[in-house]
Amino acid sequence: MKYSPGINRYLKLALSEMQLSKYVIATILGFTLCSPLIARSQVMTPAPMVMQVVAHEDDDILFMNPDLSASVSAGTGVVTVYVTAGESNGSLTGDPRTLYAAQREEGARAAYAAMLKQSNTSLTWIRSLLTLPNGIVAEKNTLRSNPSVVLIFLNLPDGGDPDAAYALYHLYEGVAPSSYATIVPTGTDGIGLKSSTYGSKSDLVNALVFLMNQYKPTVIRTLDPRPYSCPACTGIDYVNFDNTDHTYVGRFVDVALNQYLAASTSVPRVSLRNYLGYSIGQYQGNLGASEYTVKRSVFDAYKYWDHNLLSQENNYLGYFGTSYPKYSGGTAWLTQTQSGNLAAFSVQNGKLAVWSRPNANQQWTGPVLQTSSDPLMPGVAVAKRPVPDNRMQVFALSIPLAQNTDGAPESLKIVTSIENTAGGLNFTKWLSLGIPTMNCDPNASCLASLGSPIVATSQNGLFHVFIRNDRQGISAIHQRTGDTWSSWSDIGGADLFGDPTVVVSKNGLIHVFGTSRNGQISHWIETANNAETFNIDSHFPTTSAASTTNASIDSDGKIALFYRQPGTANVVFIKESVSDSLWSATVTNISNDGGFGPVVPLLNPTTKKLSLVTTNSLAGLSSSTQSSPASSVYSGWSKLNGLYVGYPSAVADNGGNTVIGAIGQNGRLYINGVAVGN
Template identity: 30%
Template sequence: MRSSGPRRRFTLLSRRGPTAALLIAPVAVAGWIFGADASGAGATRDAPPVPKARPATVQESPAPTGPAATSVVQILAHPDDDLFFMNPDTRQSIVSRSRLTSLYLTAGESDGVNAARTGPLAPSVRPAADKARYAEARQNGIRAAYAEMATGDRTSPWRRTAIETAGGGAAELDVLAARPEISLVWVQLREAGSVSGDRPVSLHGLWDGRVTELPSQLASGSPVERDFAYDKKQVVDTVAGLLERFAPTHVRMQDPTPGLVTGTDRPTDHQDHLFGARFAQAALARYAATPGHPPFSVQNYLGYFTSGLPHTLDPETAAAKLRTMHTYAWMDETNYCGDEAGCGDRKVAARPGGHGWTRSVRYTRGESTSWVQPGRDGELWAFSVLDTRLAVWQRGARGDWTGPELLPGAGLDSGVTSVRLADGRIAVFATRTSLGAAPADYRRDVVTAVQRTPGGAFGPWLSLGTPERDDATGLSDISAPAATVDRAGRITVYLRNSRYSLSSISQQGDGSWSSWRERGGRNLHGDPAVASDASGRQHVFVSTPLTVWSWTQAEPGAPLSGPTATGLPPTTLTLSAAPEGDGVRLWFRKPASGAVRTVRFSGPLASPVTELGGVAGFGPVSASGPDNALLAVRSGTGVPGTYLPGPGGTGTAGRSAGTGQWLSGGPLFTGAPAGAAAGVGAIGQDGRLYWSRPDAPQAWRPVD
């Protein structure tokens, strides 16, 4: 929402002299590495009635058109959550010159001490606590990190202004002068100051109604000059208004359902991450109902818990991510920014890699490779989630595409999977979030929509419920569903539940559905991968941090047995499976490498692992075409990578020969690629479906 009324320009030059425009904000590990008092003690300000903001004119980049019409908005709880948990995606947006806006909900003021608490970097004399100045130092570190990623110069200047918010207060907007398509927005609310401690004055307390307002915590150099306080609605209004202002086609946000530490009632992630993400969900629901905006996709990112899982990034990418953290953390301590508050986050300087966070990035939703499905009469269907609704594209037998059509029914989480039924109809499965009227009403369930006739319109969404008792029991931490169809036409859906075991629900002979059933397994992570072999036996696979477990039918229609240890080495948790003769083939990635690996199962045991190398990157592998020969992945640069087998055959023989070739090119995309015999698709971050034919795997073109 654009500001109105008199305008006033604020610049770093006017506030701190000629070098101040270089300020950068540091990364915050907010409470994971250190504890802090969020009671308001220290250098905070009283919160008077919400003032009328002092808006200012700021030069913003014009709305891009054509292939460059990508606008990415990142919604973070703290300064540094993007650098720890969203990079390298953030860097790839910057390199691609997409419009990028990072929106920080809290000031990240912690205990106000800009110094390492312990270790060799801990000062002999601990600095005095000053929350306003520490918040400013973190801002300086972020500005430096973004400037360096964008221009190679951490001192590249920013324009800092105050803007009105739809919540009735003001926020700081920073625009990188050399790259005005890059913006930072500082909402500057007070943070919790503790990972999971009882802090009523926090996003958590505001969401649950324990406090009626959350006050601001302004950075010492902010052009926002008067404090304010927001109630719950005003926070949602503020974020929704900023979404309206920056009109995203793609939104990155933290995980609103990260689960609980086993045996406790403590979330596996920082409470600000969790409840900041739930405020983001509420704002996105509000924004999605606003007419005239471009359709947007959403990608969710795992936070602290990624430290206990296999690393996903190759050494080169991890090293680049760590270098950015060094910039944010102000490792050299030279006062290059000219600000007495400091040029970065010295708490992070004690451990710039976090708890292994710079060695991974991990999505928590939207990684299905089964969202493309052939129809009965030669047509092709593709599905995604845009505006939290099901987006449907259709390709006719002549190769002409139509869509996307957004079907009724909002609240869908990112990522859908689909199966083709025996009569040629297609069924789509997803998870859906219901925010509810009260905090305790927050809920996720599994839903399905089925074509009324082959090639026809889809019927309404049907809820299959959830194996979860309530949100508080496991924070609604469920995987995406995976579905398979038996020879009798009955569907079974598999789901990893918040207890890190496997659940399933099956369709009955009369079309009704059973109750959710526990299938066992422990320490399961990622989404289940399912496939049926040529005889109709179902195979289910789920990763643990150490190996892969499987469930298998001895014969079609027999009870599912398992879990069985496959003996496979650790994976990066994302799996995909497809039929291959009398067995199924499984694809996965090598940790800390990105190399693609594959094995074949003819029962519970796997063949030797074949390594196909790859183009680095992370995420699942899509297999399509004859003998599943055409593979597609997310490459190390964020664009699609495709594998073409060389001489020696298109199937297993060609893969085992190791003579294939990896190619990369195409758009930055969201989720995972998916394919069929006619080619491979990817949903671009501009909200468009891109398609690549098997004979031209690098020629990615939007279908509209």
Template identity: 30%
Template sequence: MDGFEVQIEGCSMNRFSRLLPSARRRVVAAAAAILALGMIGWAVAPILTASPGRDAPRPALWAATTSAPASGIVRVVDVVAHPDDDLYFMNPDIRQSITDGQQLTTVYLTAGEADGRNIDGRNEARLRSLGALPPADRPGYALARQNGIRAAYAQMATGSPTSPWIREAIPTAGGGAAELDVLSARPQVRLLWLEMREAESIHGNAPVSLHGLWDGRVTSIPAQAVADGPVTKAFSYTPAQVVNTLAGILGAIRPTLVRTQDPTPGGDPNADHQDHIYGARFVQAALARYAAEVPASRRPHFTVQTYLGYQSGEFRPALAAGAARLKLQSLLTYGWSGKQDYCGRSPLGCGDRKIDTRPQGYGDWAGTIRYARDTSTSWLLSGPGGSMRAFGVLDGQAAVWNRTGATWSGPHLLGGTGIDQVASAVRLPGGATALFATRTLGSTPADYRREVVYTVQSRAGFGPWRSLSFPDAVSRQASLDISAPAVTVDASGRLHVYVRDGDFTLRERTGRADGTWGPWRHLGGSGVRGNPVAVEVRGRVFVFASTIRSVLAWEAPRPGAEVGPATSTHLPATTLPLTVSASGADARLCFRQPGTGRVMTALVRPAAHGRVLSTLAARDGAQGYGPVAVTAGVLAGRAADGTLAVSGPVGPGWRGSPYRGLFSGEPSVVCDGSSVEVAVVGADARLHTTTVPDPTPGATEHAVAT
């Protein structure tokens, strides 16, 4: 096949919006005390009044408890390598957590001391040329970055960057100490500084770093002192102490959602900052330790959301202008752009001057947000007699919820650990269900790996996980970054599994109902990014995957045949995530328009004589980001503020209420007779569903420029 005829139109989304209020706050040191962060559960309690001295009475910031939290409570833990990784790569999700009043703790692994010079790039180049660079002051620069982060969070939470904080040193389960900052006006907002030494190099050889610690080139890395900080004890971190410290924090807070950076950003080892990559791998190990050692009766279930780092700037902007402006506002505050006194006239600075030259980051990090591998919308399935199943990943294990009639039960964990956050379900011939995912195994360089796995339903339930391994020809580094699998079944009943490898090409493996699998096939496709998507259309398989500039397609020429080579669809650039469904004899793609967040669709069919036609049209709809789930004219996805937006009839036709908060992963929708079920796994790690009866699209279409 030489090409596709492409017709594009917009998908309308009526959204449930919420106002994003600005926030207030100010940086001061005040005294507070806290119980040690051990492997126990704590719940937030009111902060008592304390005077600013180190010897002031110590209020209890948490009250100890051994029970799991009440239904619907949300506790979020963000773990990043450096001060500003959260603002660049996790916003607007962090802002919305604050807006929703969620209990939010952001953990910074390193002190972010870099070269110890708090000057912007232009001045640094000028001073260097004059031979007048100031001496390095790593404790001082680390404090300036802390000041900027406190100001940015205070502004998001209260509207004022000068809203005061309570700062205190606390012991950790790793045997060291950390600085805990609690926002006085909004005590559910907390910052926790572990102050490990940073690599001070994005890609270079830096043995005294998280990378060196992971690889075993050093046995420990020291903590970096922060000027005027409450932590005065000198100590070091071994690999075990890093994991123990993080597992202790998780055990203390008992989160329902953990946000972290991408531990495997691709075949190129220079794809991201080494602190981001190896810090995230220590977080993975700590999550596994926490899930295994803290009984489920003493903690809630949790989900994990993983974010791309430097790579996110390679793609077109994912956020609409308004959301990008709010994100940039926090970065400007962090960078101390207006030079206001946020921090009591500290001579070391109230923010990070290094980002002054380029506050939007390289490749416009401020204009985008992207999840790593968390883009599956194929996890909700309907069954006979109105039954339904939803699949997710909780505590590092696959989970299933079952609906009989109108009643949901679950979650039931399927066993097997290390399951990555995305699971895709497919109905097999005969009615059984197969569940596909990737699994990360190993906590040392020697055994750290990722593989594609699947489990099949039988009368006794789901069986053990089976590995589909990965081709020997793929480098070990490239195999680490395999995407979430796309799965479909063709007319002959064969299963087709597609993954993108870390070299940004597509791989396929096919299997039969008897459990036999063929070898992995290399399907090529240069520059494949994100997750592929696949669909069966009248017995023929279509596969699509985004590149930076367009979308590639692979098509089976006839029912039951293998897909052919990659072909350009000539579609415009997307924001990366795709969703696909069958529409008559065509495949219907859904994606976001860069820079607007508007949802677009493309009807794709083989083109005669290799001629490709594009007719671009759009329908008015909500701005947002991330993938959209679509069926029977109903769409569900993130609105601009990160909350759920759903198209379809709104009002008396709804049964139940749509979920209004942040959620983990992506929505899924399924048509069940005359109604459509919409489901998300909320930030509370619980399944939330709503039913749209008799869906009808009905939106106004208008032409836009190609």
């Protein structure tokens, strides 16, 4: 990563020592995790393998931590591919390009050794050559004490190298010059590394496909292939800018992953996770003190080898307390069907993955990967169609790879699919709902920042779909009788991140919440039942959030809104004082158990208590429950450990049991900490 023009607005705190059990079955806060309703799967769990594909030698530790540290510390197989040598025009202290490239590689080795609490010496790593398709040669570093940790340096020219400026852009777009020789870092002659030539886009795509085939990742982490850019913006308002190398690495991964999956049906299921880059320094700090400490310590191990960073360290302060995914994946993907059965929905291999539990006495089955013409992004919204239809309907964001360029309105679309038959959980016919193009800023990367859809059901049983639009506000589209749809309309808002939150009040009114990058929560309320129009709540309390929000109706009928505080990552909530009218300004602090990201509330229909589920500092989950119905007092946090992708979901089954779901880094569905299905 090179110098960011971003201004550090927040001094952020955040990863205590990570340790992980395979899973814990315990009783958490009044509900039993090892319920007889939850059957243990007999299917052997595949070993998780996480692949990071990044542009520069510090991108993974800056943008993918603390997720990366959690995987490494847990003993998960990890392979990181550095696409460029990061040599720029040499260091600011006068080191030539090949020496600066070698220094940054050593920094990467030092960072991974630090994550494993090992010293970094010449004996720590086994350095060797790796031959890729078309005779291209890369450097492979294998951790001697743990061969499942591998670093691969492709050594393509950095975008800031004046002798090969923006090489990745030229290769991807086929713009001359479109042939580039790799950099040979100083000292690599000892292992016989020589320069290779990437002569086309396909050379790099084939190299990545080769590596995916070799390591069979179950999770791929990479950077944002579609950052929202605003050339007319400057300084602090230039929010979602990113480095060109970051963007094109993300795009190369999209193409390579599509080819890898298309060539074989026997590879492990893959979850794709994109991370925001430079812009995270201009968002609220969403990591707590422990996460900050470990992320900073890993970075400190790297920085002593990067002379540019040492001279500009103050420009990096905003990155240590933050980590934001491009797509959160949502928290409402575990649901009860109209028949009372349970179903879970995720995106794997770019397709809708569906698990099901037919009844309380049967095991979970799945996932079944559903047919779709174009890849889906993480984040699926699920809704029940009204009686007598009884079918489920899903909504997702689809991005055709063939049109994966900024500024093409047809390149993104919101799609929906209705279950073929009630209870079958098969979704084969997809309808495009289009996109809210009326907002597209001609000075921005059109539609690049569309979020994932969120759905609410109005009092008349019709659906309303909400998304973060290209102007970082919220747009909506409304279902009409006969499965026709309105045109897209604006709800309002600006500068929002993540996905909106929706909840239907006890009186049937839809409430919508959005969080801006400066932490302000905005609230809109439906003007009347089934109205399709919304007013901004100008009296909503001023509060600051470092996560998207989640809402639930408490047992007293009032809406409670949960989120995390900036800097501390503490879980807090505010609550209505008068339904559909007034909110209390009191912010109640429930503390935290580490971790970051959204908080999932669920009202148990039997106990009438709200339970909260969120991530913890062990990269697992923690839960807390109200001491009594409608109380503002919550119990201490109890852990349900694991190693997961994205965020959890929770639902009550028809027996009144609270069921917590999470997607493991091995691709399996975990229910209350136990792997189920396949």
